[in-house]
Amino acid sequence: MESILLKTPLTFISFLLITFLIIYFFWPAALVRLMRWAFPKIIGLQVRYAEHEGYRFCYYSRGKPGLQPSILMLHGYALDKDTWLTNVSFLPKNIHVVCLDMPGHGETTCLPGENYTTFDQVKRIHQFVECTGLNRKPFHLVGISMGGMVAGVYTAHYPSEVCCLSLLCPIGLNYPKDSDFMKSMKKKRKNHDVSLVPSNIQEGVEMFKLGLYYPRMAPKQLLKGFFVDWLPDNNFYRKCYLDIFSDESLYSLQDNMSKIRVPTQVIWGKDDKVVDVSGAEVLAKGIHHAQVHLLEKCGHFQPLDSPKKTSQLLLDFHTSYMKN
Ligand SMILES: *[C@@H]1O[C@H](CO)[C@@H](O)[C@H](O)[C@H]1NC(C)=O
Ligand SMILES: *[C@@H]1O[C@H](CO)[C@@H](O)[C@H](O)[C@H]1NC(C)=O
Numbered sequence: 262m263e264s265i266l267l268k269t270p271l272t273f274i275s276f277l278l279i280t281f282l283i284i285y286f287f288w289p290a291a292l293v294r295l296m297r298w299a300f301p302k303i304i305g306l307q308v309r310y311a312e313h314e315g316y317r318f319c320y321y322s323r324g325k326p327g328l329q330p331s332i333l334m335l336h337g338y339a340l341d342k343d344t345w346l347t348n349v350s351f352l353p354k355n356i357h358v359v360c361l362d363m364p365g366h367g368e369t370t371c372l373p374g375e376n377y378t379t380f381d382q383v384k385r386i387h388q389f390v391e392c393t394g395l396n397r398k399p400f401h402l403v404g405i406s407m408g409g410m411v412a413g414v415y416t417a418h419y420p421s422e423v424c425c426l427s428l429l430c431p432i433g434l435n436y437p438k439d440s441d442f443m444k445s446m447k448k449k450r451k452n453h454d455v456s457l458v459p460s461n462i463q464e465g466v467e468m469f470k471l472g473l474y475y476p477r478m479a480p481k482q483l484l485k486g487f488f489v490d491w492l493p494d495n496n497f498y499r500k501c502y503l504d505i506f507s508d509e510s511l512y513s514l515q516d517n518m519s520k521i522r523v524p525t526q527v528i529w530g531k532d533d534k535v536v537d538v539s540g541a542e543v544l545a546k547g548i549h550h551a552q553v554h555l556l557e558k559c560g561h562f563q564p565l566d567s568p569k570k571t572s573q574l575l576l577d578f579h580t581s582y583m584k585n
């Protein structure tokens with residue numbers, strides 16, 4: 262009797278473990294889908310949709326608009342609202358947080374023929390803000406990388422809607438020093454060469470690792486699983502890439518930054534290999550009263566490399582704005 266009792270849970274646990282290992286090694290995309298489905302629920306995020314003239318925006322939302330400004334978070338190129346999962350759990354639940362899938366990304370509509378220059382994206386984000394009523398009160402706008410460029414230009418165009426701005430390693434600047442990635446991108450973009458956009462899982466995994474300070478720590482199977490779902494949208498990612506690095510967009514944040522008058526926070530990883538940290542000086546000089554934070558041992562994907570530090574800085578900035 263005793264031995265059966267002992268055995269049954271053990272058998273069950275081994276069964277679970279073996280199932281997990283089989284899925285992990287042979288069907289990582291399923292595991293990634295499961296994680297991406299379950300995790301937001303665990304930290305209390307709801308998936309929501311908003312429609313504007315047949316165009317559908319998808320976003321995570323937590324909390325309700327209240328006394329404190331809402332936070333709108335814009336992710337980077339080729340990722341989606343899940344970018345923020347590691348951090349949002351760290352923000353207090355009484356703050357209304359919205360993490361949007363950028364135009365064409367994630368579950369937001371991806372229309373053939375749509376353009377993704379900075380200003381095209383700014384206009385789309387504005388439609389989202391209008392149709393959800395987020396701009397009933399000025400909000401705290403946060404953007405990383407491509408989302409940072411869009412957030413900065415958004416603030417320049419709609420200054421009354423944004424009460425404070427957090428820019429995390431944004432693109433769209435003329436960097437005093439270019440990263441190797443940016444150098445080769447600038448060389449190639451003139452010829453519409455999209456070879457930097459991954460065309461298979463291996464290239465995808467390599468590109469992702471370029472963004473991390475500890476690339477070896479990234480679970481390779483999970484990255485593979487992620488890119489299984491990513492690759493079918495490859496044509497969209499190429500189009501978006503050409504647009505955000507077009508002549509029109511390449512320096513769009515640089516050209517608009519002097520119009521940003523709201524309190525601004527700049528956060529950059531010192532070990533960013535995608536967008537060089539020298540961009541932080543450009544913003545410090547170009548934006549009135551910008552406060553700059555440089556993170557040690559942190560690459561381009563700050564929410565993965567330094568989730569704690571990044572969310573703490575966002576929160577401190579948010580609350581310091583409240584006190585003023
Ligand atoms: C996208 O840009 C092209 C070239 O500038 C333009 O001809 C086209 O109308 C634009 N498409 C949309 C949907 O705005
Ligand atoms: C932002 O910069 C672009 C050039 O990149 C310029 O065409 C546009 O007018 C600027 N927008 C604002 C609001 O200044």
Ligand SMILES: CC(=O)N[C@H]1CO[C@H](CO)[C@@H](O)[C@@H]1O
Pocket residue numbers: 346347348349350351568569572
């Ligand atoms: C999921 C996840 O990584 N959440 C992290 C968010 O940031 C806090 C900061 O300490 C971590 O404790 C959480 O683990």
